[in-house]
Amino acid sequence: xxxxxxxxxxxxxxxxxxxxxxxxxxxxxxxxxxxxxxxxxxxxxxxxxxxxxxxxxxxxxxxxxxxxxxxxxxxxxxxxxxxxxxxxxxxxxxxxxxxxxxxxxxxxxxxxxxxxxxxxxxxxxxxxxxxxxxxxxxxxxxxxxxxxxxxxxxxxxxxxxxxxxxxxxxxxxxxxxxxxxxxxxxxxxxxxxxxxxxxxxxxxxxxxxxxxxxxxxxxxxxxxxxxxxxxxxxxxxxxxxxxxxxxxxxxxxxxxxxxxxxxxxxxxxxxxxxxxxxxxxxxxxxxxxxxxxxxxxxxxxxxxxxxxxxxxxxxxxxxxxxxxxxxxxxxxxxxxxxxxxxxxxx
Amino acid sequence: xxxxxxxxxxxxxxxxxxxxxxxxxxxxxxxxxxxxxxxxxxxxxxxxxxxxxxxxxxxxxxxxxxxxxxxxxxxxxxxxxxxxxxxxxxxxxxxxxxxxxxxxxxxxxxxxxxxxxxxxxxxxxxxxxxxxxxxxxxxxxxxxxxxxxxxxxxxxxxxxxxxxxxxxxxxxxxxxxxxxxxxxxxxxxxxxxxxxxxxxx
Amino acid sequence: xxxxxxxxxxxxxxxxxxxxxxxxxxxxxxxxxxxxxxxxxxxxxxxxxxxxxxxxxxxxxxxxxxxxxxxxxxxxxxxxxxxxxxxxxxxxxxxxxxxxxxxxxxxxxxxxxxxxxxxxxxxxxxxxxxxxxxxxxxxxxxxxxxxxxxxxxxxxxxxxxxxxxxxxxxxxxxxxxxxxxxxxxxxxxxxxxxxxxxxxxxxxxxxxxxxxxxxxxxxxxxxxxxxxxxxxxxxxxxxxxxxxxxxxxxxxxxxxxxxxxxx
Numbered sequence: 110x111x112x113x114x115x116x117x118x119x120x121x122x123x124x125x126x127x128x129x130x131x132x133x134x135x136x137x138x139x140x141x142x143x144x145x146x147x148x149x150x151x152x153x154x155x156x157x158x159x160x161x162x163x164x165x166x167x168x169x170x171x172x173x174x175x176x177x178x179x180x181x182x183x184x185x186x187x188x189x190x191x192x193x194x195x196x197x198x199x200x201x202x203x204x205x206x207x208x209x210x211x212x213x214x215x216x217x218x219x220x221x222x223x224x225x226x227x228x229x230x231x232x233x234x235x236x237x238x239x240x241x242x243x244x245x246x247x248x249x250x251x252x253x254x255x256x257x258x259x260x261x262x263x264x265x266x267x268x269x270x271x272x273x274x275x276x277x278x279x280x281x282x283x284x285x286x287x288x289x290x291x292x293x294x295x296x297x298x299x300x301x302x303x304x305x306x307x308x309x310x311x312x313x314x315x316x317x318x319x320x321x322x323x324x325x326x327x328x329x330x331x332x333x334x335x336x337x338x339x340x341x342x343x344x345x346x347x348x349x350x351x352x353x354x355x356x357x358x359x360x361x362x363x364x365x366x367x368x369x370x371x372x373x374x375x376x377x378x379x380x381x382x383x384x385x386x387x388x389x390x391x392x393x394x395x396x397x398x399x400x401x402x403x404x405x406x407x408x409x410x411x412x413x414x415x416x417x418x419x420x421x422x423x424x425x426x427x428x429x430x431x432x433x434x435x436x437x438x439x440x441x442x443x444x445x446x447x448x449x450x451x452x453x454x455x
Numbered sequence: 456x457x458x459x460x461x462x463x464x465x466x467x468x469x470x471x472x473x474x475x476x477x478x479x480x481x482x483x484x485x486x487x488x489x490x491x492x493x494x495x496x497x498x499x500x501x502x503x504x505x506x507x508x509x510x511x512x513x514x515x516x517x518x519x520x521x522x523x524x525x526x527x528x529x530x531x532x533x534x535x536x537x538x539x540x541x542x543x544x545x546x547x548x549x550x551x552x553x554x555x556x557x558x559x560x561x562x563x564x565x566x567x568x569x570x571x572x573x574x575x576x577x578x579x580x581x582x583x584x585x586x587x588x589x590x591x592x593x594x595x596x597x598x599x600x601x602x603x604x605x606x607x608x609x610x611x612x613x614x615x616x617x618x619x620x621x622x623x624x625x626x627x628x629x630x631x632x633x634x635x636x637x638x639x640x641x642x643x644x645x646x647x648x649x650x651x652x653x654x655x656x
Numbered sequence: 657x658x659x660x661x662x663x664x665x666x667x668x669x670x671x672x673x674x675x676x677x678x679x680x681x682x683x684x685x686x687x688x689x690x691x692x693x694x695x696x697x698x699x700x701x702x703x704x705x706x707x708x709x710x711x712x713x714x715x716x717x718x719x720x721x722x723x724x725x726x727x728x729x730x731x732x733x734x735x736x737x738x739x740x741x742x743x744x745x746x747x748x749x750x751x752x753x754x755x756x757x758x759x760x761x762x763x764x765x766x767x768x769x770x771x772x773x774x775x776x777x778x779x780x781x782x783x784x785x786x787x788x789x790x791x792x793x794x795x796x797x798x799x800x801x802x803x804x805x806x807x808x809x810x811x812x813x814x815x816x817x818x819x820x821x822x823x824x825x826x827x828x829x830x831x832x833x834x835x836x837x838x839x840x841x842x843x844x845x846x847x848x849x850x851x852x853x854x855x856x857x858x859x860x861x862x863x864x865x866x867x868x869x870x871x872x873x874x875x876x877x878x879x880x881x882x883x884x885x886x887x888x889x890x891x892x893x894x895x896x897x898x899x900x901x902x903x904x905x906x907x908x909x910x911x912x913x914x915x916x917x918x919x
Contacts, residue, residue, distance in 0.1 A: 181823040193821050222747075222908060223824045226893060227900030248900040249824075249907055250747060271900075273892045280821075322818055325889055497741050597779070597788075604775060604856055604903035605742070611857035614705045 143291050145258060147172055147213045155204035158339045159351060161301040161362060162207040165289055170211035177204060178219040179228045179269075179282075183320065186309060186335060187342040187433070191320040194340065195228070195269065195280040201340025202305035202366060203267070203284030208234075210262045210291045215254070216241065222250035228277065229253070233265035233404070234286045242270035262290035264388040264406040266305075266364045275368045279310055279328050281340055283366030285406060298410060299357035306374075306401070306423060306434065307340060307366040308333035315432060316342065331369040336428035338421065338436040345421070345436030353413045355442025360410045361421075367403030373424040374401050376411065376438070383410040398424050413440040415449045493521065493630065500605050501631030505598035507564070510576040510591040517602075517631065520590075524634075524654040525560040525627040526647075529599075529608045531567035531618050532579040540640040541622050542583050548624075548644055548651070549586070557588060558655055564592045566599050566610045566618060607636065626650045682723055687713040687916060688840035690801075695793040709797050714790060715913040717831035717842050718769035718850060719781060721751070721758055727781045729756060734780055743776035747906035767830040769848050769911040775903040778851045778912040787914035789853040792898070794915060796891070799844040801837035812845070816890040819846045824909050845890075851912040855898045 139145055150172040154162040180199045186192035197203025208214055218230050227248050231240035235257045238244075245253040268274075269282035283305060289295070310328040311321035315335060327333065338345055345351055353359050365372045375398040384396040388406040393399075401407050413419075421436040422429035429435045444450065495501050501518040509515050526545060530538035542563065549556045565571035571579075576591040594602070603610060610620035626635040626647060635650040637643075690713070694706035728735050735755035739748055750772045753759025758766065773781075775789075782788050790798065802812070809815035815835075834846040901910075 183823075193823065225820055225823055225909060227897050246896070246900050248897070248902075248905055249909065251900075251905065272896045273889045276889055276893075323821060325817070499742070502740060502742055600854060600856075601776075601779070601903075607856075607902065609856045611854070614707055 141260060143211045143260065145170055145211050145213070147211075150174060153206055153208060153214075155198065155206060156303070157198070157200045157204060158202055159302045159304060159345060161205055161287075161303045164294070164297070165207060165209050167209065170209070170213065173208050173212045173214045174217075175206055175208075175214055176217040176219065177206075177230070178221055179224060180221050181224045181226070185341060186311070186321070186337070187316045189318045190311075190313075190316055190342075192309070192311065193280065193320075193323075195226070195277060195282045197230070197267070197269075197282060197284045201281035201283075201307065202303070202364065203282070205284065205303045205362070206267075206286040207289065208259050208286065209289045210259055212259045212288075213256055214259060215256045216245075217252055217254045218245045218247055219252040220247045220249050224249040227271055228269050228282065229271050230267055231270040232257075232267040232286055234259055234261070234263075234267070234288050236260050239270060240267075246271055259288045262288045263390065264288075264362050264364070264385070264408050266366065266404060266406050268366060268404070275328055276323060276325065278366060278368040279308070279323060281307065281366075283307065283364070285362060285364045287362060295360070295408075298360045300351070300353050300359045301362065302351050302359065303362050304338050304345070304421065304436065305340075305364040305366050306336065306338055306370075306372045308368065308370045309335035309337060311335070328368065333370065333432065336370060336423055336432040336434040338434060342433040347437075350418070350437035350439045351421075353438060353440050355413060355416050355440060355445070357440075358410060358412050359438065360408060362406065362408055363401060364406035365401040365403050369403060370423075370425070370428070371403055372401040372434075374399050374407070374409075375422055375424040376409075377420040377422060378415075378417070379411045379413070379419055381409040381411055383408075385409070413438070414445060416440050416442045416444055495521070496630050496632055498633070499631035500602070500627060500633060503598070503601055503605070505594065505601065507592040507594040507598065508573050510573050510580055510593075512573040515590075515592065520560045520562065520627075521631060522629055523558055523560050524629055524651055525562055525631070526624065526651065527560075527562040527564065527606070527627060528622075528624045529564045529566055529603060529606065529610065529620065531565050531620075532571050532575055532582075533567065533617065537620070537622050537640050539583065541624065542585075544640065544642065544644060545624060546583070546585070548647060551648060552651065555652075555655055556586075559651060561585075561589045562592065563589065564594065564599065564602060566603065566608075566620065567616075568594065568596050568599055569616065606633070626654075628654055682726060685715045685717060685719070685723065685914075688716050689918060690714050690794065690798045690839050690841075693797050695797045697793075707793055709793055711918045712790070712794055713916040713918050714794070714798055714839070714841060715787075715915070716840055718848060718911045718913045719778075720767050720831055721762075721770045722766040724749075724770040724773070724781065725756070725758060727784055731780065731784060732756075734777060739777070741904070743904060744774040745904045745906055747772050747908075748774060748777070750906065750908070761827075764827055768828045769831055769843075771828065771848055771908050771911045772906040773851075773911060774906050775851050775855065775901070777906075779853075781912075782914045785914055787916045789851055789912060790915035791854050792852045792857055795850065795852045796894075798837075798839060798841055801839045801841060801844065803835045803837050806835060813888070813890050816845045817893075820890065820893050828909075849894075849897055849907070849910040851910065852898070855901055856903070 147170045152174045156162050177197050179197060181195050183191050184194050194201050220228050227246055229242045229245040231242040233240055235241045237257055241255055244255045247253040264287050266283055266285050269277040271277055310324045311334045312324045313321045363374055381396040384393045384399045385408040386393050399407055417440055419438040423434040501521055503517055506514045506516055528541050528545060530541060545561060549561055571593055573593050576593060580589055580591060606625050608621050608623050610618050612618055622640050624637050624647060625633060628634045635647060637647050689711055692711040693709055695709050696706050732738060736749050737755050751765060778789055806815050832842045834843045836842050837844055
């Protein structure tokens, strides 16, 4: 009893302290319709694609610390082709960030000292000028810091918005942030994966050997040599394919970094039981192909009933078979002839 | 002669002292002594050694602002839009400080080194109805650019001789260290005020 | 005309040879004439006209570590341990071991451009030399000078973009290791970024949208709409780089060269 009282007192004291720091905008009084009474600090778990941070376990708004480092580096865009990528955290797409609606996010953007160029970040989850870009333009070797309140739930992309913006995005500067809703969190699934589509423009043709430079004329003409999931031909094929078992549910957080193309996102041989339209609160059911605009994202859910390899594609189909926009989900387990079977005997 | 009187008055003003009215040199010496006894911190903007000229045509180094908090902005007097409003923002702060306003330096520095001569700046104080405690500074191109770099003020002259510029009001502590900056015109200066008031306590 | 220019060049250079001698053990950096011309502002506003640039002198190379060492020896207040944090951040001369010695990398660094120097330091060096930093307009006009020849690239723009597109790796090569342009300037692109006198003249991303005369920004659509030549991405990158700087910044790919009025 005593302990409980003490806890309550401590909590109230803390709440008062918060009030004096002006981080308290009580649920009823802040006009935002969400709880923004912030207590405690956590460091966000960040993941490289195709992984997604674990669902959050806290149930009241936190101060969330996020640090992303911009790294310019040469990586493979195809088996025999190198490209100079500009990245948020060393991968394309950049690290996945997961926060909760009402959280106060304390965001640090570092620009690695060896980098050639300034960069910034525009997070579409931010309510505020430039989505953070106005206050994060940062020179190599320096960092910028700002905070924002995650007001709206949903899946959002982030990207670099330093000029020329198109070039920064075309070089791979995008990633995603998921804001869990305060009420009605997403139903639990067996697997969550992170995929982002992007179009790339190189001096040489698709899979031309060696280090390939960015081609601005092709970018302006919107004629990409590559349309890729997760920044590399075959990033999610073969041993890197996404995995699930028969009967399991899979949620894909899918973004489209662009810079130019709109994705006709489709999984061959599956139907999305749920597609959250444009990543917002509108839930659509039984969807074959969902549009993901450049600079947009979605969440789709499917139950894997039949074993086999499922191809994730941009159904603007030449992109899938000639420009790299193909990934796989490998589903293992027993076949259910009640759902699918081959009738022609060999 | 006039300039000596002004220098003398300025010295008294800077000292915040009403006595000692009969010896300008002594007054100057005491200002110097005061400065000497408080060495400038590393981050002090008063470390710029360049000489500016006030609207009264008096040479002045920024270090002579030491001892009081300073509210400072960069403007040009031909500006038809932003600068008068930036000035108005500073005047509003001046008014709000009331009797305490004389414990703060109010400084405007022009980046229009060609047109904003001391005489032009003096005329500007009249146009803007500023009280005599305001200090308007003219400086050389190198000097003004250096100050702008330290105050994070961006400005660019166009072909007509006008300027694109950022609108920043900065608070310096009594030793010239940048304490707070607020960007924008007609901005909310609550924090500017509280920063100043804390310094005046 | 060409003759006149060469004559002027020779004249000015010789003028310099007899000019104020510093304590130079190193020969004075040769200055070349950049002819008068027009500079077209990178972002166009309705009111923009080309800005006429008078002819001026410019160092043919960026300032080297060796040259900068002479400056430090003559001006110890600019040494690593003495310099004010107001004027140079802790990265200042990070490639040097000591206040007055470059250290064991000296051989490699001596004739390489000095980097990790702040704007204030560059200003002080130029003043010590009786020179100044070039303005953005001067630098851009000089940098647009046609290359004598490029080995691998179809155009100067291609060459520049190629360089911007590479992360910095390893040691910087010596000055004069890239190309020479029509004015006789070396390495205007492809070696380092360079400070300019009014690098902070461009109203860039750090600002809110309440700027006076234009609301052009270096991010998102606003910038792209107003870029004079939308394909001039190379200039765009330079301007956004300048926009990210503060005067005390010291960056491993950022150095400077000096200019001087032609009088």
